Amino acid sequence: MPDLTEAVQLGNPLDLVDPVPDADCAVCVALGGQRAEARRLGDMTTVSDCNVEIRRHPHRP
Template sequence: MISKTTMSGPYRLGLPDPEPQPTEGCPRCEALSQQRATARRTGDLSAVSDLNVAMRAHQGGGCA
């Protein structure tokens, strides 16, 4: 039995999605946006990413 010893081709990643924007008039979106700005200002990019996920989930559930 012959086993393959070479690697397959490179894995290609696309560009990341743009940051979600707060929906006008939605207090939850505004709060998440402010928290994200604070996290970015303090250099906590992990929190920025988490807040982007939270905002997308909130908006996907139908926000004000």
């Protein structure tokens, strides 16, 4: 049985590297701008939301 006397230290998921918006995609560029503004305002929820959208946005090869 594992030793449960010490707390587990989890990393901050917002410390992950931000995805890079595709410069040829207007949607990604707009999301990158929204993310930058949200970060400037300290709105890390919106920063995270923009990162998810950028990662999930489809691009054709």
